[in-house]
Amino acid sequence: MVHFGEIIEDWTGWCPKKQRVQKASGTDFLRREMSMKMQLRTRSRTTGTAAIILVLVLASALVGMRLDFADHRSQDWLFFVNDSKGVEGYQWLADNTESDATVLAWWDYADGIEKIGHRGVVINEASWRIKNTIAGYTDPRKPWHKIEYALWYPFESDEKVKDVAHFFVSDNATSAKEIAQKYGADYVLVTSDDIHKYYAVVIAAEENVSDYIAIPNNISSGISDMGPYLKKQTILTSMANGDDIEGFSKEFDNGRMRIYKLV
Structure with a gap:
């Protein structure tokens, strides 16, 4: 028995069943693509957060070193006045x-x-x-002084x-x-x-x-x-x-x- 859908397909080349399959396949593709985009966004946010944390840590370290260097230099001045x-x-x-x-x-x-x-x-x-x-540059107790001198001396x-x-x-x-x-x-x-x-x-x-x-x-x-x-x-x-x-x-x-x- 010839089905109505087969007749239509034979006349027009269009098949409702195949269209449903293709539509379903397209939906799966879009779903996968959206999933990949979400993963990329998540990775991007994670990378961005890590970068911000790293910058904050480095900035905090530099501020601490700058204060340490200023204190070290002030000790030199105390030597003069004493x-x-x-x-x-x-x-x-x-x-x-x-x-x-x-x-x-x-x-x-x-x-x-x-x-x-x-x-x-x-x-x-x-x-x-x-x-x-x-003396301050070569102080073995404070090796980071070499970085401080390179940056600010x-x-x-x-x-x-x-x-x-x-x-x-x-x-x-x-x-x-x-x-x-x-x-x-x-x-x-x-x-x-x-x-x-x-x-x-x-x-x-x-x-x-x-x-x-x-x-x-x-x-x-x-x-x-x-x-x-x-x-x-x-x-x-x-x-x-x-x-x-x-x-x-x-x-x-x-x-x-x-x-x-x-x-």
């Missing part, structure tokens, strides 16, 4: 030098010269080249620090004075403790340390007295000892801090 001999020297600068005077000194005296002495300096900070001579230019270092390691007063004049320096400030910074200064000058310091290989701890190991008499060693130097007039000496004027 150093009575140093404060006396910086105050002498404020009271006895021209208001526009510039002082050549190693970088770690810059805060005292500027904030207490109210005078300009040639260099304010260490350079990237000598970062390993900065205002490193001085290598060239300028190198020139200042060359001033101090020079064994010729005339050439040293030329370096000071190059940067418009009117005064030079040193302390008797600067002998212990000799190694860092020589490194900054890019000189051979063994030409300036003779350190026995069997020394395992720090050296309390660098004097016996010095191989050269330089501007730094002479000024740190309070010696008279041609071309410079010693204007202030309290037994620890010495201030020379270019003449």
Whole structure:
């Protein structure tokens, strides 16, 4: 018996039964497609949430590190104000030098010269080249300080620090004075403790340390007295000892801090 649907299909090529199957297949396809889209949206939301959490964690860590770095830097300032001999020297600068005077000194005296002495300096900070001579940078208890210094420490230019270092390691007063004049320096400030910074200064000058310091290989701890190991008499060693130097007039000496004027 021929069914009515078969006759219609034979005449027109259209079959209601097949259409229902095709319609059902299309519905399944749409359902699967919607399911996939929902899965993608869920994954996208999950990824987005994870990214936001990661950003918040990193931001929180950076804020904490920034506060830690600021606190570390403030401790450096406390060192200046608690150093009575140093404060006396910086105050002498404020009271006895021209208001526009510039002082050549190693970088770690810059805060005292500027904030207490109210005078300009040639260099304010260490350079990237000598970062390993900065106590805070190499503190083994706080290895994250290296990240903090890389992000926020205002490193001085290598060239300028190198020139200042060359001033101090020079064994010729005339050439040293030329370096000071190059940067418009009117005064030079040193302390008797600067002998212990000799190694860092020589490194900054890019000189051979063994030409300036003779350190026995069997020394395992720090050296309390660098004097016996010095191989050269330089501007730094002479000024740190309070010696008279041609071309410079010693204007202030309290037994620890010495201030020379270019003449």
